Amino acid sequence: MLDIESIRKQFPILEQQVYGKPLVYFDNAASSQKPLRVINALTKYYSEEHANVHRGVHFLSQQATDKFEAVRKKSQAFINAEHDHEIIFTRGVTESINLVASSFGKVFIEEGDEVLISAMEHHSNIVPWQLMCNDWGAVLKVIPVNDEGELIMEEFDQVLSGKTRIVAVNHVSNTLGTINPIKEIITKAHKVGAAVLIDGAQSGPHIKVDVQDLDCDFYCLSSHKMYGPTGIGVLYGKEEWLEQMPPYHGGGEMIETVTFEETTYNSLPFKFEAGTPNIADTIAFGEALGFISELGIEEIAHWETELHNYAVDKLMEIEGMRFVGTAREKAGVISFLVGDMHPYDLGTILDQQGIAVRTGHHCTQPLMDRYKIPGTVRASFAVYNTKAEVDAFVEGLKKAVKMLS
Numbered sequence: 001m002l003d004i005e006s007i008r009k010q011f012p013i014l015e016q017q018v019y020g021k022p023l024v025y026f027d028n029a030a031s032s033q034k035p036l037r038v039i040n041a042l043t044k045y046y047s048e049e050h051a052n053v054h055r056g057v058h059f060l061s062q063q064a065t066d067k068f069e070a071v072r073k074k075s076q077a078f079i080n081a082e083h084d085h086e087i088i089f090t091r092g093v094t095e096s097i098n099l100v101a102s103s104f105g106k107v108f109i110e111e112g113d114e115v116l117i118s119a120m121e122h123h124s125n126i127v128p129w130q131l132m133c134n135d136w137g138a139v140l141k142v143i144p145v146n147d148e149g150e151l152i153m154e155e156f157d158q159v160l161s162g163k164t165r166i167v168a169v170n171h172v173s174n175t176l177g178t179i180n181p182i183k184e185i186i187t188k189a190h191k192v193g194a195a196v197l198i199d200g201a202q203s204g205p206h207i208k209v210d211v212q213d214l215d216c217d218f219y220c221l222s223s224h225k226m227y228g229p230t231g232i233g234v235l236y237g238k239e240e241w242l243e244q245m246p247p248y249h250g251g252g253e254m255i256e257t258v259t260f261e262e263t264t265y266n267s268l269p270f271k272f273e274a275g276t277p278n279i280a281d282t283i284a285f286g287e288a289l290g291f292i293s294e295l296g297i298e299e300i301a302h303w304e305t306e307l308h309n310y311a312v313d314k315l316m317e318i319e320g321m322r323f324v325g326t327a328r329e330k331a332g333v334i335s336f337l338v339g340d341m342h343p344y345d346l347g348t349i350l351d352q353q354g355i356a357v358r359t360g361h362h363c364t365q366p367l368m369d370r371y372k373i374p375g376t377v378r379a380s381f382a383v384y385n386t387k388a389e390v391d392a393f394v395e396g397l398k399k400a401v402k403m404l405s
Contacts, residue, residue, distance in 0.1 A: 002299050008384045010035040010291075021354030024389045024396075029174050029202060029333055029380035030358050031224045035291050038228055041284040053279055054253065054270075068279055071286035072269070075234050078289050079219060080210040083239055085268040089277055092233035093201040094124040096220040097168070099235060099272065100197055101128035103245035104166060108195075111137030114163040116194075118143040118151055118180070119370055120173045123363045125199045129168060143169070145370060149176035149325035156185065164194040166217075171203035175362040175378065176325030177308075177333030179207070186216050195241065201225055205382070206304060206331050208297050211236055227382075228288030229281035235272075242268050249274035300383045304332035307381045307390060314394040318401060324376050332381035335362075338397070341404045343377045349400035350377075355393050 008014055011033050016023050025033060045067075051060035053068045076084045090096045109115075115129050119142050133140045141164075143156045151169075160167070167189045172179050186196045197218035200209060205226040211219050218237045224230040237245075247254050247265055251274035256264040265271045292300065311334055315321055320339035338346060347359035360375040361368045368375060379393065 002295060002303055002383065004303070004384065004386055007295070008386075010037070011384055012036065012039075014384060018354040018356075019352055022392075024355040024392050026379040026381065026385065026389070026393060027356045027358050028382040028385075029225070029362075029378065031230070032205060032227050032382050033384070034229070034288075035227055037287045037291060038284045041287045042229065042280055045280045045283050049283075050280070052276055064279060064283075067283050067286075068277070071282050071289070074286050074289045075221075075236075078209070078293065079221070079234075079236055080212050081236050082212060086236055086239055086242065088235040088237065088242075088269045088272045089282055090220075090233045090235050091231055091278070092224070093199055093220040093222040096218075096233055096235035097125055097197065097199065098128045099248040100166075100218050100237070100245075101132040103248050103272075104195070104241070105132040105136055105138075106246055107244055108165055109133075109136040109138050112163065113138045113165045114141055114161065115139070116141050116143060116156075116159060116164055116167040116169075116189075118169045119145045120149065120151070120176060120178065120364065120367050121168070121170060122174055122199065122201070123365070125168055125170060126366070138165070139163075142366075145178075145367070148327050149173065149178045150327045151178075151180055153181065153184070157188070160188060160192055160194070162192055164189065164192055166195045166197060168197040168199070170199040170201070171207065171209075172200075172331045172333075173325065173364075173367075174202050174333070175335055175364045175367055175376070176327065177330040177335070177380075178325060178327040179203075179329040179331055181329075182216070183214055186214055190215070202331065202333070205292060206297070206301050208301075217241055223281065223285040223288060226285075226288050227291055228285040232278050232281040232285050239268065242272070247271050247274065251275045253277075295383060301331075303383060304381045304385075307385055307387065308332045308334065310387055311379065311381075311390045311393070314390060315397070317394070318398060320401070324371060324373070333378065334380070335376040335378045337373065337376055338401055339405075341401065343375045345404055346377050346397065346400050349403060350393070350396050353392075353396040353399070355396045357393075 195217040221234040254274040343359040
């Protein structure tokens with residue numbers, strides 16, 4: 001069993017007050033807070049270890065390179081990739097998806113081909129595919145969702161065809177908390193010869209991921225949602241795909257030889273890592289992976305599910321409560337509305353009580369259109385949250401509802 005109070009002491013930001021009230025941070029789906037080991041790794045790197053990585057013969061460069069590349073192996077182990085060169089460092093999930101859409105599209109997409117996404121995707125898993133389709137004359141198709149916030153798999157079966165070249169869906173919806181049946185999606189897509197990209201931004205800190213067991217072709221992670229720094233993420237890609245895809249950016253590191261007549265490219269993973277990488281944040285991300293692994297991701301998920309269920313029971317006491325997203329399989333995300341009250345107004349009054357939630361469309365405007373709503377209030381949990389915080393949140397919400405009634 002996790003010692004939540006001991007875990008909380010590792011997060012200095014949680015000790016502060018906001019407007020004279022203890023901070024209750026329920027905006028973890030947007031970005032999680034950072035433990036001291038991550039913060040200290042950043043400080044140590046810049047204080048004692050900084051040098052550019054790769055090709056340096058001096059001590060500091062070799063030390064930085066070793067620490068940087070160790071995180072590639074940690075990332076490989078975290079998702080059980082077969083090879084460490086299948087781990088590409090990016091700025092985050094958004095850049096990872098853009099990389100695949102651009103490079104995959106140049107080789108594998110032709111006019112009339114089809115790309116499948118779902119109606120619950122984040123804009124970062126919509127717009128890159130729209131750009132790709134516009135470039136190559138492909139057609140974007142959408143898997144619909146039902147009223148409960150689950151993919152309608154019968155519709156997926158109908159829209160999937162021999163024209164489908166890639167399917168791109170999230171593992172967990174950032175707005176609804178729905179855990180999607182990605183293994184079923186991957187298996188069915190592969191039967192028609194389509195590749196599959198999984199947006200793991202919301203699953204990385206909450207669900208055990210095994211890319212070999214899933215057999216996905218691409219999987220994306222974002223450090224800042226996994227107790228790590230901003231500006232660093234991971235793209236996993238099967239070697240067979242990455243070898244065939246052209247580089248996304250050009251510059252140093254991604255080359256083998258350069259002349260004015262021709263450039264040859266470096267081997268994986270460096271072919272996709274042009275320029276000086278984000279060394280400090282990558283090293284600190286390694287500490288975040290260690291934090292999750294040492295606690296045990298199954299234990300984390302169990303606690304967050306307990307918090308989610310406790311919060312749902314408490315929120316149901318509020319008159320006019322309407323949950324948006326009631327799937328049978330859910331992560332620790334709750335989206336809701338109360339009567340005809342605007343989400344922004346509820347979020348603002350909660351903020352005055354030291355309670356941080358997210359309000360708006362959560363970068364899922366098509367999903368909001370599906371439910372014919374402008375947005376929701378979203379509370380999202382992390383391992384350091386407590387039932388006492390849920391109680392404070394519910395009481396704060398009751399106060400907000402009373403003020404707006």
